Amino acid sequence: MEYLQVVYAFFACLGGCLIFNVRGKELFFMPLGGAVGWLVYLLAAPFGSDIFQNFVGTVVLSVYAEVMARLRRKPATGYLLVALFPLVPGGGIYYTMEYCIAGNTDLFLETGLHTLGVAGVLALGVLLVSSVVRMFNRSGWYRETNCK
Amino acid sequence: MDYDRLILMASDLGHLLLSSGAEIYRVEESMNRILIAYGVEQNDVFAIPNCIFITITTPGGKTITKIRRVHRRANNLDRVDRANDLCRRICREKPPLETAEKEIRGIAARPVYGLFMQTVAFCLVSFFFTLFWGGVLADAVCSIVCSVCMKGILLMSTRLRAYDFLTNLLASAAAAFIATAAVGLGLAVNYDKIIIGALMTLVPGITITTFMRDIMAGDLVAGLQRLTESLLVATAIALGVGLVLMVPRLIWGV
Incomplete structure (x- = not known):
């Protein structure tokens, strides 16, 4: 039942694609990244840490984005933007605000810090993959689009 | 070579990329490559999300500067993708400036969802x-x-x-x-x-x-x-x- 979320994530990302004016076959491949990311998040549940789950999910979807970027010859950023949608801690942000209003300082701080942690981990995952790819790829890419 | 026109074309492409939500490094690199492709080795490009600064020194020793403001930005992955393709093609083929300008206008006119x-x-x-x-x-x-x-x-x-x-x-x-x-x-x-x-x-x-x-x-x-x-x-x-x-x-x- 939990895995139904993967399907939801796919269609939610499809909506995201439309907002970003994506056209053509990418309307399938970009949301697929979001679904893959969330599937990995769920599969990593046995490790028992929400932060770690987010990290693994982000790393896998970043790799997916880089691979698709090479295969489909599109900028990787598009795949990333759409696929990160389900992992963005929208719920965390909301509950942080709600606890703040309710005057529940303990829960407010706890949720707020946790949300910050998740956001940081998302950025870290994306950065890790894209910097590794850039490092290994730099010389090759420069040759390919040699401007001289 | 009409360098005034070249810098205009390059900044048009940069403007298109930036206003479609491309990353800063993509905007700067694209413009830089195009200028080098047309033989302007000495060029400096600086972009922030709502402005592009670009200065070139032509082989003849003349300096041209251009500043482009970007007032409205909206994520449009379709445009980023096409503009990116176009940039690579321009670097490879070095088409006449009119052709490049026409293609940039074509991308800017591409449809968005209603x-x-x-x-x-x-x-x-x-x-x-x-x-x-x-x-x-x-x-x-x-x-x-x-x-x-x-x-x-x-x-x-x-x-x-x-x-x-x-x-x-x-x-x-x-x-x-x-x-x-x-x-x-x-x-x-x-x-x-x-x-x-x-x-x-x-x-x-x-x-x-x-x-x-x-x-x-x-x-x-x-x-x-x-x-x-x-x-x-x-x-x-x-x-x-x-x-x-x-x-x-x-x-x-x-």
Whole structure:
């Protein structure tokens, strides 16, 4: 039942694609990244840490984005933007605000810090993959689009 | 070689990329490559999310500078993709400037989804995110109502040229109001899930990730600018939702 979320994530990302004016076959491949990311998040549940789950999910979807970027010859950023949608801690942000209003300082701080942690981990995952790819790829890419 | 025209063409492409939401390094690199392709080795390009500065020194020793402001930005992945392709092609083939200019205009004129599709997109996102975060079907349907209402507010304030802060505040307040009203009337169950789902289209998650990447890539000014932007949006949303949730608490002490 939990895995139904993967399907939801796919269609939610499809909506995201439309907002970003994506056209053509990418309307399938970009949301697929979001679904893959969330599937990995769920599969990593046995490790028992929400932060770690987010990290693994982000790393896998970043790799997916880089691979698709090479295969489909599109900028990787598009795949990333759409696929990160389900992992963005929208719920965390909301509950942080709600606890703040309710005057529940303990829960407010706890949720707020946790949300910050998740956001940081998302950025870290994306950065890790894209910097590794850039490092290994730099010389090759420069040759390919040699401007001289 | 008409260098005035070349710098105009390069800055047009940069403007197109930046206004479609491309990353800073992509904008700078693209313009840099195009200028080198046409034989201008000495060029300096600097971009921040709402401005491009570009200076070249022609082989004849003349210096030309151009500044382009970018007033409106909207994420448009289709344009980024095409402009990126075009940039690579220009570098490879070095077409006459007229051809390149024509192609850039062609990309800028490419269609965007109409109002109906945009509303459908908003509905898709909010419907499935409400389910995704654990709402029941009634919640998801309610969040569709929220997002249609939000889209209306966004559209209106674009027409009225309201500030983004006010727009986001109003839109999120409307979503929160509809959600709490629906739960109060017994039409839906979890108002929190509805609000989270409906607000996913506004939450600056993307901007936050982009700002981290800008900072890491060394584009500090651009990064700070985006950070400020995302904080403003987040504050507006929190204020909008917070107000609506707080007022009943103050009145009825719920």
